[in-house]
Structures are given as C-alpha cells and as structure tokens.
Amino acid sequence: MAVAGKSPRPAASPRLAAILTVTRSRASMEFRERSERVRANIVLALQAGLAAAIAWFISHRVIGHELPIFAPISAVVILSASIGQRLKRTAELVVGVAIGIAVGDAIILTIGTGTWQLALIVPLAVIAAVFLGGGSALVTQSASSGVLVATLLPTTQSFYPDRFIDALVGGLVGLVVLILLLPLNPLTIVRRAADPALDILADMLIRSGDALAAGDRRRARAASQRLHDAEKELSAFRDAVHAGHETAVLAPARWRARAPLAQYAESAEYLTRGLRNSRVLARRVVSILTDQEPVPPSLPPAICHLGEAVRTLRYELDAGADPARTRRRALDAARCAAEAYESGVGFNGSVVVAQIRATASDLVRASGIAPDEVERLVGEAFGRDVTANEQT
Incomplete structure (x- = not known):
C-alpha cells in the first residue's frame, strides 16, 4: 500500500515542472514586453518631468504666481497629447482653460462655491466648449479647469487672469521641451x-x-x-x-x-x-x-x-x-x-x-x-x- 501510495508522485512531478516552465515563460515574455514599453516611452517621461519643473519655476519664481497649478499641468498635458496633434492641442488647451476659468469665476462670483455650484460649473463649461466647436481635448480641459477653479484654487472677488497665464506658460514650455530640448526622433x-x-x-x-x-x-x-x-x-x-x-x-x-x-x-x-x-x-x-x-x-x-x-x-x-x-x-x-x-x-x-x-x-x-x-x-x-x- 505504501508503494502504491507513492506511485502518483513521479507522474505529478513532470506536470508540475511543465506548469512552472509555462509560467516562467509567460512571466519572462510579459517582463520583456513591459520593459520594451518603458524603453519606448523613457524620452516622453523625461520630457514631461523637465517641462513640468520648468513651467512651475517660470510661473512661480520668474512671474511670481503663488500657486501656479495650471503651469505644470498644462506642460504635461501637451506632452501627453497624441504626437502629431500637439500644436492643435496647445491651442485647445489654452482656450479650454480660458473657458473653464471664465465659467467657474463667473458662477463663483455670482452664487459662491459649493457642491451644487460645481454641478453647474462643469456642464456649463462643457456646453460652452462644444458650442465653440472644440474637440475632445478642449471639452475635457474646459471641464477640468472649471473643477479646479471651483475646488482647489482660492476664491477671489474678481476674475483671476494668473490661471490663464499659467496655462499658456505651461503649454509653451511643453512645446519648447518637445521642439528644442528633448525632441523625439521622428524616424x-x-x-x-x-x-x-x-x-x-x-x-x-x-x-x-x-x-x-x-x-x-x-x-x-x-x-x-x-x-x-x-x-x-x-x-x-x-x-x-x-x-x-x-x-x-x-x-x-x-x-x-x-x-x-x-x-x-x-x-x-x-x-x-x-x-x-x-x-x-x-x-x-x-x-x-x-x-x-x-x-x-x-x-x-x-x-x-x-x-x-x-x-x-x-x-x-x-x-x-x-x-x-x-x-x-x-x-x-x-x-x-x-x-x-x-x-x-x-x-x-x-x-x-x-x-x-x-x-x-x-x-x-x-x-x-x-x-x-x-x-x-x-x-x-x-x-x-x-x-x-x-x-x-
């Protein structure tokens, strides 16, 4: 009985070895694929980090804005856009930020801040962007800018042009990094x-x-x-x-x-x-x-x-x-x-x-x-x- 009880082990061992071999092979293939994706996007990662840092430095240290959130965000958005569409994306970004800020500031100045005000700001910003014929980038940026104005940025008693300036700085810095400092190899x-x-x-x-x-x-x-x-x-x-x-x-x-x-x-x-x-x-x-x-x-x-x-x-x-x-x-x-x-x-x-x-x-x-x-x-x-x- 003892011998009979041990007899399945030699059969199970090859099956286990086969499973481990397949698992290792799949893990190795997955690791290579992920490593290849990282290698393919390493320049983009460096571009984004450099552009965000430069945009923040210019808006905060050079221009003197206290909290230039839109500057690094805009720089990263430009670089993360579909390559081949960055000039168009820059224009849509700046216009989108302007729409979001204008709608957000107008509502906040009129009826204050709060949950229901936010529920009003976002759809109005989207409607304004759609009315102007913007693409998905402009619509998305308008909505997100409205959210930032209504939630994260300090409430003011007047329009806040620094936000628009920060967005413009970030967009331009992103383009400079893309074109002059770390341009991708088009080939x-x-x-x-x-x-x-x-x-x-x-x-x-x-x-x-x-x-x-x-x-x-x-x-x-x-x-x-x-x-x-x-x-x-x-x-x-x-x-x-x-x-x-x-x-x-x-x-x-x-x-x-x-x-x-x-x-x-x-x-x-x-x-x-x-x-x-x-x-x-x-x-x-x-x-x-x-x-x-x-x-x-x-x-x-x-x-x-x-x-x-x-x-x-x-x-x-x-x-x-x-x-x-x-x-x-x-x-x-x-x-x-x-x-x-x-x-x-x-x-x-x-x-x-x-x-x-x-x-x-x-x-x-x-x-x-x-x-x-x-x-x-x-x-x-x-x-x-x-x-x-x-x-x-």
Missing part, C-alpha cells in the same frame, strides 16, 4: 509604427499564398480575417508619419529626417491602398478553395511574391535605401499572376489576379516610381495580351 516614431503594419500585411499575404497552394481553407480564412483587422496598425502607421513630419518640421535637430520621412509618407498612402486590395484578394482566396476552382501553379507564388515585396519594403525603408528589390518582387508577382491568368482561372481566380496586379502597382508606386512609369512596368510584367484584354 524612430515612424519605424515603430510601420513595422507591425508591414509585418502583418507581408505575413498574411504569404500565408494566403501558402494556404492556396496547400488547399487549406481554414488557414486562408484566418489570414483573411487578420488582414481585415489590420486597420488599427495601419492607422497607427499613418498617424506616426504625420507625427514624425510635425517633429521634423518644428525641431531643428530633426530637420535631416525630412527626406526619409517623405519616403515613408508616400509609401503609407499606397500601402493603405495595398491593404484594401489585399483584403479583397484574401477573401477571394477563401472563395477559390470553397468553390474548388482551378488553381494554376503560378497563382500561389504570385501572392507570396507580394508578401515578400512588402517585407522587403520594410527593410529598405528602415535602411533609407532605394526600394529597388521591392519593385522587383512586386513585378515578379505580376508576372506570375499573368501566367496564372493565361493558364485559366475561375471567377474568383480572375479577381485574385486583378488584385495582385493592383497591389503590385501600389507597391511599385510606394517605391518611389512615377505613375506613368508604374503603369508601363506593371503592364510589361503582366504581358500585352492580358493588358489588352483588361482594357477591352
């Missing part, structure tokens, strides 16, 4: 956003091609769904390009980044089109497999060539090189698609061929080629007969 901003978007587009195109070659409808459907959900990454990429351009224009230390950023900006426009075409392509791949249409041998490689072209574009943009390899990969996709078309495809297959051509054109255009030259290159790669058929 780093763009690359961090571009890599996930390009990786998803490249990987899902390759998976769609592989799934078509293997006749695996489940994998094809999964790739199609992931492409459909990739708008968030692509939107982040476009926003990062805009933000990088703002920084490169305003920060003298980053002026040298304007040329590489222009290449990213042009690529982003055509990659957006490429993603839309790729979504149609991936859905039609699923339909080919569902309807059991013929799959010419050159059709799956054509889709995979598109994915490789996107992957190559990512590397060439990161290196600041001429995307010549991207063009070659995209034109290879067009040639393979032309072969598939001539071999014979069904209805869904013809749509896939058309989307391959459209996406190849987008990628060649994203590589910096003029529109007329793109049409010539893709037309030659596709073949005159197919081009003529499409035109008719």
Whole structure:
C-alpha cells in the first residue's frame, strides 16, 4: 500500500515542472514586453518631468504666481497629447482653460462655491466648449479647469487672469521641451509604427499564398480575417508619419529626417491602398478553395511574391535605401499572376489576379516610381495580351 501510495508522485512531478516552465515563460515574455514599453516611452517621461519643473519655476519664481497649478499641468498635458496633434492641442488647451476659468469665476462670483455650484460649473463649461466647436481635448480641459477653479484654487472677488497665464506658460514650455530640448526622433516614431503594419500585411499575404497552394481553407480564412483587422496598425502607421513630419518640421535637430520621412509618407498612402486590395484578394482566396476552382501553379507564388515585396519594403525603408528589390518582387508577382491568368482561372481566380496586379502597382508606386512609369512596368510584367484584354 505504501508503494502504491507513492506511485502518483513521479507522474505529478513532470506536470508540475511543465506548469512552472509555462509560467516562467509567460512571466519572462510579459517582463520583456513591459520593459520594451518603458524603453519606448523613457524620452516622453523625461520630457514631461523637465517641462513640468520648468513651467512651475517660470510661473512661480520668474512671474511670481503663488500657486501656479495650471503651469505644470498644462506642460504635461501637451506632452501627453497624441504626437502629431500637439500644436492643435496647445491651442485647445489654452482656450479650454480660458473657458473653464471664465465659467467657474463667473458662477463663483455670482452664487459662491459649493457642491451644487460645481454641478453647474462643469456642464456649463462643457456646453460652452462644444458650442465653440472644440474637440475632445478642449471639452475635457474646459471641464477640468472649471473643477479646479471651483475646488482647489482660492476664491477671489474678481476674475483671476494668473490661471490663464499659467496655462499658456505651461503649454509653451511643453512645446519648447518637445521642439528644442528633448525632441523625439521622428524616424524612430515612424519605424515603430510601420513595422507591425508591414509585418502583418507581408505575413498574411504569404500565408494566403501558402494556404492556396496547400488547399487549406481554414488557414486562408484566418489570414483573411487578420488582414481585415489590420486597420488599427495601419492607422497607427499613418498617424506616426504625420507625427514624425510635425517633429521634423518644428525641431531643428530633426530637420535631416525630412527626406526619409517623405519616403515613408508616400509609401503609407499606397500601402493603405495595398491593404484594401489585399483584403479583397484574401477573401477571394477563401472563395477559390470553397468553390474548388482551378488553381494554376503560378497563382500561389504570385501572392507570396507580394508578401515578400512588402517585407522587403520594410527593410529598405528602415535602411533609407532605394526600394529597388521591392519593385522587383512586386513585378515578379505580376508576372506570375499573368501566367496564372493565361493558364485559366475561375471567377474568383480572375479577381485574385486583378488584385495582385493592383497591389503590385501600389507597391511599385510606394517605391518611389512615377505613375506613368508604374503603369508601363506593371503592364510589361503582366504581358500585352492580358493588358489588352483588361482594357477591352
């Protein structure tokens, strides 16, 4: 009995070891992800601390305001705004503070302070901001300024312009820190956003091609769904390009980044089109497999060539090189698609061929080629007969 009682222990030990291994692996991955987020935002943290300290010093020591709460708050709000919107956010911040202060002071001077007065100040400040056509930043700042005026700041018998001045000082200090003292590297901003978007587009195109070659409808459907959900990454990429351009224009230390950023900006426009075409392509791949249409041998490689072209574009943009390899990969996709078309495809297959051509054109255009030259290159790669058929 004793031996029998001990027999489960060797079996339990491997299970426990497996659980511990998985737990350690997840903890390690989580730690790396969190460390990466900290590393990515360390400059922003330094900017916020420096801006808050400078804003307080100027308002308190230089201008002489006794309690310049709005100065450091405004500086931090500017730096925590979505990069690419900081000039607009500065204007909205100052206007929002002005609205909140004006509404708060007017009500306090008229009916005093208290709980029900606060319940009146906040909605009136929000209504005033909305009436002026402000965005969410202006509305939020108006409401929060009204709350601060009604609760934290000392009651006065007149309007208190120091608060508006403090907000303006904080906003300007935030911009100075952003532009002159600790400007972010715009290329780093763009690359961090571009890599996930390009990786998803490249990987899902390759998976769609592989799934078509293997006749695996489940994998094809999964790739199609992931492409459909990739708008968030692509939107982040476009926003990062805009933000990088703002920084490169305003920060003298980053002026040298304007040329590489222009290449990213042009690529982003055509990659957006490429993603839309790729979504149609991936859905039609699923339909080919569902309807059991013929799959010419050159059709799956054509889709995979598109994915490789996107992957190559990512590397060439990161290196600041001429995307010549991207063009070659995209034109290879067009040639393979032309072969598939001539071999014979069904209805869904013809749509896939058309989307391959459209996406190849987008990628060649994203590589910096003029529109007329793109049409010539893709037309030659596709073949005159197919081009003529499409035109008719």
